[in-house]
Amino acid sequence: MLTIYTFPQDEQDLKQQLNRTVSFDPEAQKTVDEILHRVRTEGDEAVLDYTERFQGVRLESMMVPEAEIEAAYAEADPEFISILEEAFANITAFHRNEVERSFFYEQKGGVILGQRVTPMERALLYVPGGKAAYPSSVLMNAAPAQVAGVDEICMSTPCDAEGKVSPHILAAAKVAGVTKVYRLGGAQAVAAFAFGTESIPKVDIVTGPGNKYVALAKKQVFGHVAIDSIAGPSEVVVIADGMADPEFIVMDMFAQAEHDPDASAVLITPSADLAAAVQEAAARLAGTMLRGEVITRALTDNGAIVVTGSMREACRVSDMIAPEHLELHVDNPWEILPDLRHAGAIFMGPWSCETVGDYFAGPNHTLPTNGTARFFSPLSVRDFVKHTSIIAWSKEELGRSGEKIARFADHEGLQAHAEAVRTRLKKL
Numbered sequence: 299m300l301t302i303y304t305f306p307q308d309e310q311d312l313k314q315q316l317n318r319t320v321s322f323d324p325e326a327q328k329t330v331d332e333i334l335h336r337v338r339t340e341g342d343e344a345v346l347d348y349t350e351r352f353q354g355v356r357l358e359s360m361m362v363p364e365a366e367i368e369a370a371y372a373e374a375d376p377e378f379i380s381i382l383e384e385a386f387a388n389i390t391a392f393h394r395n396e397v398e399r400s401f402f403y404e405q406k407g408g409v410i411l412g413q414r415v416t417p418m419e420r421a422l423l424y425v426p427g428g429k430a431a432y433p434s435s436v437l438m439n440a441a442p443a444q445v446a447g448v449d450e451i452c453m454s455t456p457c458d459a460e461g462k463v464s465p466h467i468l469a470a471a472k473v474a475g476v477t478k479v480y481r482l483g484g485a486q487a488v489a490a491f492a493f494g495t496e497s498i499p500k501v502d503i504v505t506g507p508g509n510k511y512v513a514l515a516k517k518q519v520f521g522h523v524a525i526d527s528i529a530g531p532s533e534v535v536v537i538a539d540g541m542a543d544p545e546f547i548v549m550d551m552f553a554q555a556e557h558d559p560d561a562s563a564v565l566i567t568p569s570a571d572l573a574a575a576v577q578e579a580a581a582r583l584a585g586t587m588l589r590g591e592v593i594t595r596a597l598t599d600n601g602a603i604v605v606t607g608s609m610r611e612a613c614r615v616s617d618m619i620a621p622e623h624l625e626l627h628v629d630n631p632w633e634i635l636p637d638l639r640h641a642g643a644i645f646m647g648p649w650s651c652e653t654v655g656d657y658f659a660g661p662n663h664t665l666p667t668n669g670t671a672r673f674f675s676p677l678s679v680r681d682f683v684k685h686t687s688i689i690a691w692s693k694e695e696l697g698r699s700g701e702k703i704a705r706f707a708d709h710e711g712l713q714a715h716a717e718a719v720r721t722r723l724k725k726l
Contacts, residue, residue, distance in 0.1 A: 299594055300577050302603045305615055315602050316619060318668045322514045330485045330514045337489035342496045348486035354459035360497055362463055362479040370468035382473045385658045389441040392660030396679040407695035412688040417447035420499060421682060422491040424506035425467060427456035427483055433470035434656060438663050439506050440474035446682035451476055456483025485515035492519035505677060526681050527674045530667040531560035534652055535619055537612050538627035540569035546648050548579045550625055553653055555596035556589040562600040566612040573603045613637040620671040623652045642671045697726050
């Protein structure tokens with residue numbers, strides 16, 4: 299199930315096994331292009347048609363009534379509500395540390411320069427649904443938007459064939475203070491909020507994970523709206539030394555593999571003994587898991603155990619992968635942290651399992667996948683604000699520097715740019 303590779307001897311085979319891409323198959327591309335076009339040109343009618351086709355229900359109202367949200371909250375297990383509230387408090391507290399301030403400063407000659415930070419007016423939080431409900435996605439998307447001060451937060455999630463949305467998702471929406479919930483899923487939901495329809499407002503940003511059609515739709519509407527990232531299958535890398543617990547590692551690899559047959563889980567270690575122990579435990583325990591078939595397929599197709607010559611080499615292999623989640627099952631994780639540059643989130647030590655980050659710790663679990671952790675970051679308050687430059691040039695300073703500015707424009711062959719300055723210089 300899990301093949302052991304030796305690095306660097308097996309580097310090419312390893313790369314082939316862990317090959318990931320942000321490209322999409324032509325059939326999915328064609329489907330999404332058609333959906334985007336129809337929703338943009340036909341509005342509500344197209345959204346309702348696709349909802350009936352893909353979700354099995356012709357909706358009379360696309361928005362979930364607030365009474366339904368309140369009922370889901372009231373009828374939920376009080377213990378679960380308490381857990382949701384504590385988790386949301388943790389997530390919100392973390393994101394408050396990301397808040398940026400506007401700044402202004404004065405230069406000589408009465409010039410004032412600065413940058414104003416303002417929240418976006420309207421955001422869509424996409425929450426996956428269908429086969430499984432993810433209230434954690436509600437909390438993780440809503441917290442940074444709330445902290446940023448977004449004026450209007452909308453949420454969209456697929457309903458079932460009776461038009462019902464998961465009560466767990468609705469209860470989480472209540473906890474997170476989200477009142478505008480739509481029962482729409484798939485590419486048609488992304489298109490509706492990216493372009494706006496008769497009943498659905500156009501937003502400024504779309505965030506949240508989804509299937510390949512949602513990911514492709516987000517990619518296609520970027521430019522009409524902002525997006526957080528293009529999410530792919532979940533992935534984890536575990537770096538471990540010889541003293542690590544094989545069962546901890548196996549369960550953490552299973553935790554990612556059970557998401558999807560396309561998920562990836564990789565162990566990197568300098569210890570050949572640990573590699574063999576993990577390989578044996580994974581084969582022995584996979585059959586005991588409820589989603590054992592999914593786990594086995596994911597680890598067979600996209601999993602690996604990599605034996606390196608040193609811990610520093612293990613860090614280099616991890617950076618080559620640039621994983622969504624990176625766990626450090628080593629004696630002193632802080633010691634090797636400086637050697638690691640590319641990961642969406644790093645979990646320090648054997649007690650910091652990735653599940654803690656998924657639900658409760660505070661840092662956002664919406665993370666870059668497919669190796670994009672080399673240049674993308676986790677979802678944050680920064681995604682929900684924009685920056686505006688402020689320039690207040692003075693008459694005195696234009697007199698001093700204006701001719702230099704005009705000559706700069708002359709060198710670019712832009713006469714009007716230069717004359718816009720020189721016209722003012724003549725009237726000083």
